[in-house]
Amino acid sequence: MCQLLGMNCNVPTDICFSFTGFQARGGATDVHSDGWGIAFFEGKGTRIFLDPQPSCSSPVAELVRAYPIRSKNVIAHIRKATQGAIGLENTHPFMRELWGRYWIFAHNGNLLNFAPELDGSFVPVGLTDSERAFCWLLQQLRQRFGSNSPARSELFAALHALTLEIASYGEFNFLLSNGDCLFAHASTQLTYIVRQAPFTQAHLNDQDVTVDFSSLTSPDDRVAVIATQPLTDNEAWLSMARGTLWWFEEGEVVQSLATRPGPERKAG
Amino acid sequence: MCQLLGMNCNVPTDICFSFTGFQARGGATDVHSDGWGIAFFEGKGTRIFLDPQPSCSSPVAELVRAYPIRSKNVIAHIRKATQGAIGLENTHPFMRELWGRYWIFAHNGNLLNFAPELDGSFVPVGLTDSERAFCWLLQQLRQRFGSNSPARSELFAALHALTLEIASYGEFNFLLSNGDCLFAHASTQLTYIVRQAPFTQAHLNDQDVTVDFSSLTSPDDRVAVIATQPLTDNEAWLSMARGTLWWFEEGEVVQSLATRPGPERKAG
Structure with missing residues (x-):
């Protein structure tokens, strides 16, 4: 299984602290060493750093850890290959353009026999599910809404319906962003935390590093961090119920919807 | 005017030497300091490094200069903004996917009143011409060939016709690659060199750096480097005639076609 990391904020924030712990999972504190990647939105633009090497020993990861890029939406991924060989074209996150915006996507899980009909508007370059x-x-979103981006609530409803369809093929934890919102699907495993005033200290799980957010933030800052497993050992991470789709915006949860039947999976 | 750099090879080659000279043009030896970017194909995958900061002082450029990424097709660009503010979404090279392959594009020049009808299949994210x-x-290529990639000679003929149309709007030097071929259009200024056995020493124009290619290469290696201005001062760079479109593959010129009438502009 791979590792996912997402960040959604109300002000551009650097992810250096969270990435320091996350990076260690790619071959040091965990076994996910089949490449890694991270995408930053800066306004409508994106920067993606990809490396088919383990993140714990990647010079590109070292740059990302040390170079503070401020972003309102970040998606990172460490890969444990299930489908598709180790190679750059199979390294997450993936990027496409729809409605004049870049969309970034990373997945953790395994979809079996998922071979939908593609009309040529978005074609995979690599071999991953x-x-x-x-x-x-993206093809379905464009078919549904045509050339114009819908209202966000309509977009979320459509994404919910499409997630239900894909999730029937297997494990489908994902993070998706267009630079405004960050959508997260907890198929089997995903946690999150919203950091806001009063800010305190946080200590990483994967490395002995502490940060004092109170000295780095303003009182109005709000930062949601989403990860496969909690990144810190002294904060209250919330487990996202299996089968829930979440809409984050400006550092908070706007809405969540169940993607499986049954009362125990109903989203909060 | 911006600076373009391209490389097309028959074996994956690192661009560290050429990039060392090129990087200096972004704010040190030249005035193009409104951001820079470089894209590497590695098989079908791509890595793009973008920075809205001047390349001469960019930590990302420092990584690219020091970290040998081996690639058969590379496109780099240093920006002097003409249309579109300084910002990540306006930083070249740009990437889209067509026919299950990534396409990378960088432009040097200025197109006046170029406002073609876009059908929504490829929509600009930023504001550059x-x-x-x-x-x-890309929209026109997909309209012409549908969902299937044409033979390369057909592709080159179509690209030639489209370049003629766009070039009527102004200065249109560009580099374009899908990872197999590198296409270069010399609208006003572009030079190239093919390095092959017997390899010799080369000395940069922009920095006092010399490399001995004979110690770094195999006898069968062939590397075409394309740049706005020659990068070295002791090699015979070939000036590409104004109004010529070039198809490079496996480190050599496959074909070139004139994109302006008149005998003095006929391609060799």
């Missing part, structure tokens, strides 16, 4: 799901998802 | 031209170009 993940990129195939992403391409189909 | 360059990204608009790239989107329209």
Whole structure:
């Protein structure tokens, strides 16, 4: 299984602290060493750093850890290959453009026999189930809404319906962002935390590093961090119920919807 | 005017030497300090490093200069903003996917009143004439060939016709690659060199750095480097005639076609 990391904020924030712990999971404190990647939105623009090497020993990861890029939406991924060989074209996150905005996607899980019909508008370059799901998802969104971006609530409802379809093929934890919102699907495992005033100290799980957010933030800052497993050992991470789709915006949860039947999976 | 750099090889080659000279043009030996970017193909995958900061002082450029990424096709760009503010979304090279392959594009020049009709299949994210031209170009290729990639000679003929149309709007030097071929259009200024056995020493124009290619290469290696201005001062760079479109593959010129009438502009 891979590792996902997402960040959604109300002011551009650097992810250096969280990435320091996350980076260690790619071959040092965990076994996910089949490449890694991270995408930053800066306004409508994006920067993606990809490396088919383990993140714990990647010079590109070292740059990302040390170079503070301020962003309102970040998606990172460490890969444990299931479908598709180790290679740059199979390294997450993936990017496409829809409605004049870049969309970034990373997946953790495994979809079995997911071979939807693609009309040529978004075609996978690599061989992963993940990129195939992403391409189909964007294709369906464009088919539904045409050339114009819908209202966000309509977009979230459509994404919910499409997630239900894809999730029937298997494990489908994902993070998706267009630079405004960050959408997260907890298929089997995903946690999050919203950091806001009063800010305190946080200590990483994966490395002995502490940060004092109170000295780095303003009182109005709000930062949601989403990860496969909690990144810190002294904060209250919230487990996202299996089968829930979440809409984060400006550092907080706007809405969540269940993607499986049954009362125990109903989203809060 | 911006600076373009391209490399097309028959074996994956690192661009560290050429990039060392090129990087200095972004704010040190030249005035193009409104951001820079470089894209590497590695098989079908791509890595793009973008920075809205001047390349001569960019930590990302420092990583690219020091970290040998081996690639058969590279496109780099240093920006002097003409249309579109300084910002990540306006920083070249641009990337889109067509026919299950990534396409990378960088432009040097200025297109006046170029406002083609876009059908929504490729929409610019930023505000440059360059990204608009790239989107329209891919849209026209998809309209012409549908969902299937044509033979390369057909592709080159179509690209030639489209370049003629766009070039009527102004200065349109560009580099374009899908990872197999590198296409270069010399609208006003572009030079190239093919390095092959017997390899010799080369000395940069922009910094006092010398490399001995004979110690770094195999006898069968062939590397074409394309740049706005020659990068070295002791090699015979070939000036590409104004109004010529070039197809590079496996480190050599496959074909070139004139994009302006008149005998003095006929391609060799």
